[in-house]
Amino acid sequence: MFQSTYSGPKATIGGVLMDAPSKEFALAGSLEELKIKGRLVVHGGHRPILVIYDRGRVFALDNRCPHMGFPLERGTVEDGILTCHWHHARFDLESGCTFDLWADDVPICPVEVRNGDVWVKTTFTHADPAAHWHQRLANGLAHDLGLVIAKAVHGQLAAGVPQAEIVRQVALFGAQNRDGWGVGLTILTALANILPVLPEEEAYLALFHGARRVAADCDGEAPRRERAPLGSRPDPAALKRWLRRWTNVRHREAAERTLLTAIAAHFSPAELADALFAAETERAFADTGHSLDFINKAFECLDLVGWQHAAALLPTVVGQMVAARGAEESTAWRQPVDLVALCEESTSELADLFAAGRGSRDWSGHAALAQELLGDDPARIVDALKEAIRAGAAPADLGQSLAYAAALRVARFGNANEHADWETAHHVFTYANAVHQMLTRIGTANIDTHVTAVRGVLHGAMALYLARYLNVPPARIPGDGGEQLDDLPADPETIGAALLDAFDRQRQVDLAARLVARHLTLGHSPQALIATLAHAVLREDAGFHAYQMLEAGVRQFGAWGDTDEGRHILIAVARYLAAHSPTERASLQTADIARRLMRGGELHQEAGSS
Numbered sequence: 001m002f003q004s005t006y007s008g009p010k011a012t013i014g015g016v017l018m019d020a021p022s023k024e025f026a027l028a029g030s031l032e033e034l035k036i037k038g039r040l041v042v043h044g045g046h047r048p049i050l051v052i053y054d055r056g057r058v059f060a061l062d063n064r065c066p067h068m069g070f071p072l073e074r075g076t077v078e079d080g081i082l083t084c085h086w087h088h089a090r091f092d093l094e095s096g097c098t099f100d101l102w103a104d105d106v107p108i109c110p111v112e113v114r115n116g117d118v119w120v121k122t123t124f125t126h127a128d129p130a131a132h133w134h135q136r137l138a139n140g141l142a143h144d145l146g147l148v149i150a151k152a153v154h155g156q157l158a159a160g161v162p163q164a165e166i167v168r169q170v171a172l173f174g175a176q177n178r179d180g181w182g183v184g185l186t187i188l189t190a191l192a193n194i195l196p197v198l199p200e201e202e203a204y205l206a207l208f209h210g211a212r213r214v215a216a217d218c219d220g221e222a223p224r225r226e227r228a229p230l231g232s233r234p235d236p237a238a239l240k241r242w243l244r245r246w247t248n249v250r251h252r253e254a255a256e257r258t259l260l261t262a263i264a265a266h267f268s269p270a271e272l273a274d275a276l277f278a279a280e281t282e283r284a285f286a287d288t289g290h291s292l293d294f295i296n297k298a299f300e301c302l303d304l305v306g307w308q309h310a311a312a313l314l315p316t317v318v319g320q321m322v323a324a325r326g327a328e329e330s331t332a333w334r335q336p337v338d339l340v341a342l343c344e345e346s347t348s349e350l351a352d353l354f355a356a357g358r359g360s361r362d363w364s365g366h367a368a369l370a371q372e373l374l375g376d377d378p379a380r381i382v383d384a385l386k387e388a389i390r391a392g393a394a395p396a397d398l399g400q401s402l403a404y405a406a407a408l409r410v411a412r413f414g415n416a417n418e419h420a421d422w423e424t425a426h427h428v429f430t431y432a433n434a435v436h437q438m439l440t441r442i443g444t445a446n447i448d449t450h451v452t453a454v455r456g457v458l459h460g461a462m463a464l465y466l467a468r469y470l471n472v473p474p475a476r477i478p479g480d481g482g483e484q485l486d487d488l489p490a491d492p493e494t495i496g497a498a499l500l501d502a503f504d505r506q507r508q509v510d511l512a513a514r515l516v517a518r519h520l521t522l523g524h525s526p527q528a529l530i531a532t533l534a535h536a537v538l539r540e541d542a543g544f545h546a547y548q549m550l551e552a553g554v555r556q557f558g559a560w561g562d563t564d565e566g567r568h569i570l571i572a573v574a575r576y577l578a579a580h581s582p583t584e585r586a587s588l589q590t591a592d593i594a595r596r597l598m599r600g601g602e603l604h605q606e607a608g609s610s
């Protein structure tokens with residue numbers, strides 16, 4: 001902290017007598033004038049600086065209140081405390097530190113009094129900006145302070161801190177300060193996954209949203225308790241069996257220690273994924289798919305922040321996994337058709353089917369299989385999956401077909417459904433995406449040992465079957481069959497603006513779908529479209545599902561590329577987002593205030609002159 005003290009006719013800074021103010025200093029006025037007025041404001045090409053005389057001492061600080069940028073010159077000074085005129089945040093005059101954490105500390109700057117004149121240094125710098133903003137982010141996360149988080153993220157980015165480093169700081173905070181993986185860490189990871197396709201300004205917003213949701217998730221929660229791996233190193237098959245066993249009997253401590261032992265034994269990410277997927281799919285479509293989605297996101301988070309943090313992050317998913325309620329406990333999965341029994345019967349055949357299909361390496365029936373998965377006879381759906389395996393489809397191929405079919409459920413979601421039904425369609429899609437990503441991670445090298453994981457595809461297919469009513473009648477998918485949509489604009493910028501305009505109004509589901517189709521059928525850049533969809537999410541106070549939908553859609557589009565199937569997937573994303581927009585955009589306002597404060601502009605000048 002800078003000390004800014006006047007203690008007599010000759011001023012010192014840090015105990016050193018200065019001969020002349022440097023070029024970084026600006027003249028605030030005479031000491032006499034300051035004594036009479038009590039405060040002066042220095043304007044120029046720098047931030048407005050407030051100079052205050054209080055009981056024989058001179059202080060200088062940023063005139064923009066760190067809360068919302070209103071001028072502090074209207075504030076009240078009493079007993080060394082400056083109280084902002086607007087929302088009454090209070091600051092220690094000497095250090096700028098706030099007594100009201102929601103307002104953040106106000107930056108101060110050095111001041112010199114020489115020959116009866118008051119000079120202030122016009123630059124506000126930190127010796128180590130990256131370390132300073134790292135600490136501010138830690139404070140913001142600890143106290144769930146949106147504005148402090150926004151400024152700290154902005155400050156770290158401006159200081160050149162890599163985006164992945166910010167994600168790491170927030171992820172580790174989230175893992176340590178909550179007893180289990182939650183919505184916040186899922187949102188953080190989903191947004192971090194799409195950072196590479198975002199422009200710089202959007203990256204700031206994405207990191208801010210991720211961090212604020214992690215902070216909110218941890219607020220008031222009990223911190224995580226450390227657990228230790230076993231002292232022995234059982235073989236991988238035993239650890240996998242044990243993990244399933246502990247999941248079945250809902251023994252969290254045992255499951256966590258087993259997983260920690262696997263991590264300590266340096267299981268590869270693929271082996272860990274195999275073990276966790278096998279345990280997770282002991283229950284069908286657990287917690288309407290969220291449990292598996294969280295597991296997948298924990299793996300993706302480790303890809304982003306580094307696998308050296310596996311012991312800190314991965315066990316956070318175990319609590320929900322062992323406690324989850326499986327679909328086998330629900331009537332809908334048991335009657336009129338026992339879907340659970342259907343899955344179990346098929347599982348016993350998987351090893352032989354994979355063995356039969358091993359010779360075929362070029363299976364490419366993803367789209368055709370997806371259409372079969374959308375059928376209304378569960379036995380035929382299971383037969384279609386078995387036939388695909390026999391024909392050479394690898395587990396990840398099945399996952400891709402399932403995810404595409406689930407995207408089609410969303411893309412064809414009938415507008416006559418209840419609004420809450422969007423979430424039913426969403427759950428199946430994000431579950432299917434997680435299945436696909438996990439099976440891709442597990443790989444095809446040891447299919448015989450991974451047969452259990454394919455249960456996830458079967459469970460997803462049954463969840464998809466049960467959601468078939470969402471497409472009765474189905475919404476038309478625009479752009480199919482060469483449809484040109486010539487009534488819509490043609491250039492990509494106008495299409496993008498029209499899409500954002502559609503998201504500005506409620507229930508523009510079909511218009512959003514048509515604009516996406518128009519953009520892609522004209523051959524415009526899918527990346528530009530994805531950036532527009534991301535912007536549409538990041539400007540809102542989006543719900544958890546909107547982030548999941550966006551990220552899963554981008555992932556699945558990546559699997560298909562700019563094809564008809566890719567178009568269908570982005571239409572699904574746009575339709576879901578349109579059904580959930582607009583919101584109040586309060587977070588965007590916080591992010592914008594922080595951005596303008598950090599850039600040094602004079603906010604609320606009109607308020608100062610009123």
Ligand code: FES
Pocket residue numbers: 065066067068069070084085086087088089103
């Ligand atoms: S407390 Fe100063 S602007 Fe709100």
